[in-house]
Every structure is written in structure tokens, then in C-alpha cells.
Amino acid sequence: MNKIDMSVDLNGLKLKNPVTVASGTFGFGEEYAEFIDLNQIGAISVKGLTLKPKEGNSPPRLYETPMGLLNSIGLQNPGVEVFIKKYIPYLRQFDTKIIANINGANLEEYMEMARILDNEDIDSIELNISCPNVKDGGLAFGTNPEVVRNIVTEIRNCTSKHLIVKLSPNVTDIKEIALIVEECGANAISLINTVAGMAIDIERQKAVVERKIAGLSGPAVKPIAIRKVYEVASVVKIPILGMGGILNGNDAVEFALAGASAIAIGTGNFINPNASIETIEGIRSYLMRKGYSKYTEIVGLVK
């Protein structure tokens, strides 16, 4: 059973196994530590951070759709300083990698956060230029190729940390954006962030959330995510951290075959607090059943 080598190297970020948890679905790990052993997870991408504490969007913030979840949280978080003081020491108790997901309302804020975190004990910075639930920054940045070029170049100059750029699926050609990100010095690419979506309450004749457009996640978006991972994998050389609707080992294997060097569980954590652990076991049993000795052997097998 233990003969399978699950380790992966995301171009400088070495993980004991390819299973990570997605930003915004795992808090800072504390809540899940009451259910699972955090030492078993490859990496934890923490709740999206902003320079100052952010209280998030007004409720209601959630709406369930067929096999999906629309959210409009709006990056509620305690701010980067609290993360540094309270949550880095907390997470360092565990043998897992820390990915700091950063968000800014403008380029200067992104740069400031990258500079601050450059001196801190984290393993990677995940540049989130794809959140659909905020007015400034987020999706508006991540969908414009020239803005992406500018921001990734600037952030690369601000930090020598391992840098992941998280992409939005809400673009016409994700390959173009991915190539820019690679060219500008990112170490890895994570995708997909949520798919911009909307639902309407037909009785009240109003959108279900105040901002009207929300982010769709869960199994409903998995085929979109697989396609985007596959497309990006066909053009870039840097590793891909794939996510979008993964609930178990079989889902994760699908991402691996499409080209994901590692994967993240997102909404799946909400449905099953044990999802990440079960996914590690599921991948391992697939590899055994198929006669592989290493996870990396199946990455990108589907051409």
C-alpha cells in the first residue's frame, strides 16, 4: 500500500501528495482539524486574504443549484496581519504546506501583500485574479490579458516565493492567459476559480444574492474545469493545480489525466469534511489497481 509514491513537485513547491484544499473552502484549517488530521493533506490554500480585514458581502450569500453551489461571500477575511500573527503559527504545527491566497482591489494592494508575505514563513503565494464576488480587482483583472501580464510581472518582482496564479474560467481563451502567466515567471497555475453564474427567485422576482452575479462551484462545473485544465496543459510547461467539483479520488484522477500535477478539493470539503483524506486514498487505490508506482505517471496521460 505504501509503495506508491504520491509526492509531487510543483516547480519548487514539494508536496507529500497531490491533494490540497482550495482557498475559501477550508478557512485556516481550524474547523477541519476537528474532523481530520491536517498532517495528511499536501497543502492548504487559506481563505482569500486582503490587505485590511474585509467583512464580506451582505447576506444571503449562498444558493444551491443542481449539483452546484452559488456563493457570494465577498472575500470575508481577517486581513493579512492577523493571518501572519495567528494563522501561520497555527498552521505550522502541522506537516503540510501553506499557500497564501492574496487579493487586492488594485495593483498596489496586490504588490503590498506580496512584499509583506515575502518575509513570512509560507510556502507559496497564490495570486487570486479571478474572484467574481468583489467589485474591484478579482475577475476584472484576471480576464484581461494585458492586465494579467502587468500584475504577474509586478508581483514576480515583489517576491521570490513560489508563485501560483489562479485563473478564471470566465474567459474566451484561457490558453492565452496561461501562456502570459508562464512567461511572466509564475511557478504554477491553479484553475479553475468559480464560474460566474446567477439564479433568480421567481416569487420575489429578484436575484438570489445582492450582487446578482455569484460564483458557481461543485460537481456542476467539473466538466468545464477538466476542459480548462486540459487546454492549459496542452500549452504550458509549468505545473497545474487543478480544481472544480472534485469530491473523491476518481474525480481527482480525471484531473490528473487531463494534466493536473496536483489537485484541490473545494466545495467537496463542505459536503464531506473528510473529502480530502478520502481523495488521497482514492487516488492511491486507483494507482494500485492500474499498476502504477507513482502519481506523476498518470499526469497528462490524456492527450
Place this chain on the structure above:
Amino acid sequence: MKFYGKVKVKKIEFMTEDAFKMIVERPDEIDIKPGQFFMIKNVELYPLLNRPISVSSYNEKEIEFGIKIVGTGTENFSRLRVDDEIILTGALGNGFDLKKEYKKVLLVGGGIGVEPLKGAAMELTKMGVFTKMFLGFNNECFDIDVFKKVSSEVITFSEVENKADFMGYPTDILKDELAKSDYDAVFTCGPKILMNKVNEVSKANNVETQLLLEERMACGIGACLGCTCETVNGYKKVCQDGPMFYGNEVNLNE
């Protein structure tokens, strides 16, 4: 560690046309407090999310939930049969604060909101606290025998004539009740309009209110930040900071 896993259904019993009782096995070594809830999911994949359901009552072997059918998730639960499995996560949330100094507590419930008060009355009675329940229903009363077992006194209300002790709402005589007797606290659960009124009347009589809020949830454990409610101290998570809030913390006017 908190519990996550499958348990067997022991009983499904309809109390009204659209409300039922679901009794499940209690997993070993989990603590439960009245006012807490579990995230519950059917074993099939659809619908995707767990449903947050308050604990109604419990003993060493079983947990009882009172559930109103409001959509696909709860309707699926109602169709479960004995020995079917469901997935439980919990117990979650803070639950009622059963203070040692309480001597007399009034519990005011409306609709399916009467259910979580059952466990509260049970524990308070065990502590030697005098409890009185005002229970409001929109038509037939349910489970009154059980409520009478766990509470010193039970008064029922119905919107329909001749269905309960009084026609009307628990709030109709609440003011007089609080004025004539020295309650240490009022526990309430039910429609927002009921809890709001209860809260206002208790405030006016300087009686502490503990109320249970409800909100749509994704994770139920404090990670997704989806079940936000506004309080005097800013946004709070219903799942983790609540679902019990003190009356002076929240504003229930919409």
C-alpha cells in the same frame, strides 16, 4: 474530534402533513447540547449539500429531529425508511446556554420551531429548573404528550379554533406572563416574526432571551462563511457563533 459518518434511521413519523419526526442512532461518544444542530445528508449524491437540522431531543442511544419539508432535501429525508442510512456531521453550533443560576425559564416556540425546545426543556427540568412552554401551531398541535413529560407546564396555541388551549399566538399572553412571574430567561425558536416579538417583550421586562437563528448553510462548521447574520458586533456565523444568540445581540427586523 467531531462525528462525521453514517448512522441508521430508526423511525420516521409524520406529525402533520408537512412535518415529521426522524429518529436516528446516536453515534458513540458524541456530546449533544440542546439548541445544537447536525448537518444531515442522504447517501445519494443529489442534492449536493447537507441540510442543517436542529436537535429536537436525544437519549443515550438515539437522536430525534423534528423536520419540516421545505424542499428536495427535507422531502428526501421524509421518504427514508427504518434501517436506511443517512450521513451526520456534528453536533455543531453553540446550543442554548443552560445557566446554573436559572430557576425559572419560559420556552416559546412556533411551528417546527417548537422542536429544539424539547431538548432544552428536558435538560432544564433535569437541572431542577421550573419550565413553562408556550407552543404555537398553525393548525393541529403535535407531540404535546412528550412536551408535557419534559416541562413543568405546557400551554398550546393554534391559529385554528378548538385545536389548542388558546386560539391565537404565544405572544398574545406573553406580556402578562412575564409581568406576573419572575422568569430568569426566555428561550425561543420559530418564525422570525415570533422571535422578534418575544425578544421585544422580554427586553421590555428585563428578561434575558436566548433565540435560535436559522440560515442556509454549505459547510455548517464555520469554514464557508455563507451563513452570515448581522449582530451588534458585526457579522457572525450562524453555524459557529450561533445558532443561539442572545436577544440583545441581534436585530430580527427585516
